[in-house]
Amino acid sequence: MSLTQALTTALSGLNAAQTSLSLVAGNVANSQTPGYVRKVAVLTQNSVGTDGTSVQVAAINRVLDQFVQAQLRTESAGAGYADVRSKLFSQLQDVYGTPNTTSTLESSFNTFTSALQALTTSPDDPTAKSAVLTAAQQFAQQLNTMSDGVQGLRQQAELALSDDVSQANNCMQQIAQLNEQLSAAGQDSSAASLADQRDAYISQLSKLMDIRVINSGNNQVTVLTSSGVELVGAKASTLSFDAQGVVTPQAQWSADPAKRTIGTVTLTSPNGAKTDLVANGALRGGEIAGYLEMRDQTLVQAQAQLDQLAGAMASALSDTTTDGTGVTSGAQAGFDVDIGALQAGNTVSITYTDTATSKQHQITLMRVDDPSALPLSNNATTNPNDTVIGLDFSGGMASVVAQINAALGGTGMTASNPAGTTLRVLDDGAANTVDVNAMSATATATSLTGSVAMPFFMDGSIPYTGAITSTGAESAGFAGRIAVNQSLLDDPSKLVAYQSSIDAADATRPNFLYDQMVNATLTYSPTAGIGTAGSPFSADAGTYLRQIISVQGAAAANASSLAQGQDVVLSSLQQRFDNGSGVNIDQEMSDLLSLQNAYAANARVMSTVRDMLTSLMQM
């Protein structure tokens, strides 16, 4: 009977309105909930009998723009990466101090050189001497502090990586769990909430890592890194990070686990296979990639720059280069140089011309006291264009000469030991395939007297020679250890008295110190990011300092503007996403009004049907 049908239909209308109303209530209530996506009811008509059409709630839909959502996830990885860099770069800028204040390295350096300048004018003035030492100590301490600051930032990155990795792990677990729950759920509002939750975890994960999300149907998603490593599939993989408690300048990441002294991100897939995500370069965006880049490249380079500066300055004051004396032996010509004073890390430099190509080459022989560090890489010296040969001195001159001859084998030059600790290198004489152009030995002074050069700055309590051992180069982290020679602090007169019976106002040593600090051209390794192998950066210490500040300042400014740009992109995408998927109270209110009307209308239908039925009964 149609009247009953109308009653049922009106009832279904009431039900539909109630469901929609409850959705409106949910939307309004969750309008401030992060990650909440607006829900609407999908209504369909339902034919009943021959002339009846009732309504039913087919599904609860999330109003979602999936394209914007995917874009938002990509950009959110970019923003995470850019923000981390910008934040750490800005903290690194604090390490360099505030321009035009005394807290900067340039200010300490300038005070130091000014004090040296004053000493050259008044070598006899005890105040001038103590001023030099005070300024030098301040400079050294400034370098120490900056080095600590840089390592502190690396430590911070290490800890942040640890946090981020465990956060990422949590997200991945939750996504996998929600996947499982969703596979069993239907189309109702609880499924929509679960999907909301899963999306929230995915966005959280996308901030940490660059991810790709694939909807694999049946409410399931697969999460991969953009490089293709699966993070969440049927089950979640596990990330782990072995954070190091203390980060030192020597602590470096290495693909070789035996040499690695700092944490790395390892992915354990559900089947137990382990992958080092840092080694295979799987992490390209997000906070984790940002922290890794800062920890392993940017901050390492910042430390190397300080180390280069500290090393170059220490060597400039302590090293003496002696040119070889020309000798001939029959048709052979070459040079003699005394290598008796060479310390570990000190070098003999040989320049020769290959007459076939007329090309000049450089060989650097370096004393190495730790044979396990041999052979040396060509990067062992600051000069990027030389061939470096490490020499073990423990076997005496005969062994040294044998090692040199073995290394010089292909060049046509021969080494010999005519007497004492003299090293002689000769060309091949009549054959004339090679000419030795020059040879010199550079040795570090270990005593405050004897030569004008002096161990002014020390590596802790030993003279800085740039020695290379199996644990790395002495230069690594030297900025953190540089100190003014304690013997000099105990006896400031040694700033002038470079040997016994030196007149009070003899300015020889002060002039040397000043010239080395201000005018001497020093070479800096391009591995610190300043200069290139083709044209290594060589300039006085002040210019290198300027270069450090310039490079770091520009990098920080770039990082900051990049982050700002990324934020703008992200903000506007978020805005777009919110406009499409967020709750608009005005809209909900107007829906409320129409639902109220619909409910009233359906109720009216029921009441009319009742009236009609009553009329029927009263007949």
Add this chain to the structure above:
Amino acid sequence: MPVNSISSTPNALVQSLMDMRAQFDDLQRQLSTGQKSATYAGLGSGRGLSVSLNAQLSQLSGFDNSIDMVDTRLQLAQTSLGGMATIGNNMKALVVQGDSTGGNASSAQLTAQSSLQQLLGLLNAQAGGRYLFSGRATDQPAVETYDHIVNGDGARAGLKQLIDERAQADLGASGLGRLTVGTTASSVTVDEDTGPFGFKLASASSGLSNATVTGPTGSPANLTVNFTGQPSDGDTLTLRLNMPDGTSENLTLTATTQSPPGNNQFTIGGSIAATVSNLQGALSTSLGTLAATSLRAASAVTASNDFFSADVNNPPQRVSGPPFDTATAMTAGTTANTVIWYTGDAGTDPARGTATTRVDPSLVVSYGTRANETGLRTMVQNVATLAAVTLSPSDPNESNFTSALGQRVGTGLTGTPGQQTVTDIEAELAGVQQTIASVKSRHQQTTATLNDMVQQISGVSNEQVGSELLTLQTRMQASMQTTAMLYQISLVNYLK
């Protein structure tokens, strides 16, 4: 960092409000510090340049401090040198006037003594604890005390003793300047003694008739006047004698028939033998007088020269003895037995180079001085000679001796052409003063320019920041107002 949306409220709007607030804070910081940025990153592309400029400014300020320091030293040195030049001129005037009358010590000697004290005081001038005339040994006085220099210091002999020893050696026991005047039957012989002391025979010229003069020949030289007959009245014999200080004097004896003969005359006797004997006597007397006057003066000058030419590496040459009157050689003294008057640095390099200062990246000025530079030493030496000789007013030769000495001291103070004088040193230092003054004024200009550039890179203009603040304030107010309005406009407010 974008605002993590706590709601679907207009996210970008809030973000921009926060940005404006941050900008506002930064502008406030700029206004209060006057600095564009608190980090190098914020300085813009000029950050590297600002580091260089600051380094240059610091260097210039260092140079200017040095210049001030050097200028003080130079002014004090000039004051000392001016004082010394005045003393030198006064002494010169005094000895040229020949004002040498007085009691035990002539008034000239008294003046010389006080002048020497002043000179030594001026040479020990200090600038901030730094002895100016000690070369590099600025921690030591440049010269010994007056008492040590003149009278010696215990076992170490002073100038007085050296002059005395040298006088003994030059005059000899007989007082004839180490010459021996002898005779044979018909001739008079004059023999030099071995060694550098006393008179040295340079030449002889004879106007004596009936006499031949042989020599001086040999080493040591000797001279023979051989009479073949009697000389005539008025005939002369002239001997030229070299003194230890390089001067020479002629001694002329004239034959006379008078008896007794006058000064520098000899009587023609009754026989050749008598004439020979008379000539010998006259020669001895004249040589004795010359030795007590000119030779003694020359001896004192020579001893003084030896004393003042010395430094710690080259102690004074002294007469080998005792006995001194028969000494035949000089011997080097030691720092243990002789006072070394100059106590500063004894280098042989030019004195100016003992104090150098870089006053500009490319300019080093040299302004060191040593008390034993020729100009200063000559003055001290000559004044000291006059101050240290022993005068005996009872000696009849005293006035001739002081006049001979005065003449030599006067010549010494005047110096020879081309020899350095105090004025030369003053002029050289004045040149340095002028140089550093012009360098300093150049530095001032450069500093002003560099400061301008630093200000452009890292400084802010208060006017600009102020107006930016106002603009920002207006924008913030407007946008806060509209945000507030936006939140108020909601359908909720209009539902009944």
